[in-house]
Amino acid sequence: MPAQSLNExxxxxxxxxxxxxxxxxxxxxxxxxxxxxxxxRFNKNCCAExxxxxxxxxxxxxxxxxxxxxxxxxxMQRDNNYGLAKQVLEAxxxxxxxxxxxxxxxxxxxxxxxxxKLGDAAQAKKRVLDMIERNMIVATIDEQMGMVSFDTEPxxxxxxxxxxxxxxxxxxxxxSKTLTTPPHVVPSLIVICFAFSNPPSLPNPKQDESIPVLLxxxxxxx
Numbered sequence: 001m002p003a004q005s006l007n008e009x010x011x012x013x014x015x016x017x018x019x020x021x022x023x024x025x026x027x028x029x030x031x032x033x034x035x036x037x038x039x040x041r042f043n044k045n046c047c048a049e050x051x052x053x054x055x056x057x058x059x060x061x062x063x064x065x066x067x068x069x070x071x072x073x074x075x076m077q078r079d080n081n082y083g084l085a086k087q088v089l090e091a092x093x094x095x096x097x098x099x100x101x102x103x104x105x106x107x108x109x110x111x112x113x114x115x116x117k118l119g120d121a122a123q124a125k126k127r128v129l130d131m132i133e134r135n136m137i138v139a140t141i142d143e144q145m146g147m148v149s150f151d152t153e154p155x156x157x158x159x160x161x162x163x164x165x166x167x168x169x170x171x172x173x174x175x176s177k178t179l180t181t182p183p184h185v186v187p188s189l190i191v192i193c194f195a196f197s198n199p200p201s202l203p204n205p206k207q208d209e210s211i212p213v214l215l216x217x218x219x220x221x222x
Contacts, residue, residue, distance in 0.1 A: 006038070006039055006042045006043070006046070010039065010043070011043065011046050011047065012079070014043045014046075014047055014050075015047050015050050015079055015081060016081065016084065017029075018047065018050040018051065018053070018054055019050065019053075019081060019084040019085060019087075019088055020084065021054075022053070022054060022057050022088045022091065023084070023087050023088055023091045024091075026057065026091065026092075026095050027054070027057060027058055028051070028054040028057075049072040049075045049076075052068055052072070053065065053068050053069060053072065053085065053088065056068040057088065057092060060092065060095070060096060060099075062089070062092055062093060062096065062116065062117040063117060065088065065089055065092050066089055069085045069086070069088065069089055072085075073085075093116055093118070093127060094127070094131060094136060096115065096116045097112065097116055097127065097128065097131060097137065098131075098136065098137060100112065100115060100116075100150070101137055101139070101150040104150060105149065105150060106147055106148065106149045106150070107147070107148050107150070108121075108145075108146050108147050108148070109121035109122075109124045109125050109128070109141075109146045109147070109148060110124070110146065112124040112128065112148060121146060125141065125143075128141060128148055129141070137150065138150070138151040139151065
């Protein structure tokens with residue numbers, strides 16, 4: 001905030017900055033060093049409700065954050081920030097579950113519900129599944145036993161498969177546009193292009209002038 005005085009735009013921006021910081025990082029991020037002391041002081045005074053929510057988030061207590069958001073609901077709605085405030089509360093639930101993965105290897109859905117202050121095991125299951133789908137945690141659920149097994153290591157196999165799939169999607173269109181060879185010949189040429197770090201012995205140009213070869217990303221015809 002390179003300014004020496006406060007204005008309404010900066011105040012509204014700071015309010016959203018507080019809430020987004022809480023959603024993404026779990027706490028209020030420090031303003032840049034070049035921010036004038038006057039601006040920082042007045043921002044805190046003008047946004048007391050938002051700073052109170054930030055203080056509540058530092059406790060990691062869902063009930064306290066929920067109480068604070070409801071307390072200032074009217075202000076959040078007036079500022080059109082109530083949706084962000086509710087996302088702050090959702091982020092607290094998620095971070096508390098993430099903390100459990102650092103302490104427990106296995107935990108029942110009922111225990112997760114109790115630790116995180118969710119309504120019941122069904123809500124805990126729904127939230128854990130959502131976090132798994134969003135790659136926020138690595139876990140498996142035994143529905144029969146009602147147990148959750150946490151794993152701190154990501155699935156390397158799926159990551160490698162994703163990398164291979166993306167690589168194929170990038171290379172094949174490039175080769176197919178560069179080469180004029182029939183489609184059934186393209187896979188063989190791909191092997192030739194990428195299997196050698198140095199170009200192999202080239203065929204006699206007079207043998208077949210219709211075979212294009214891709215070398216170092218340049219289409220050449222021999």
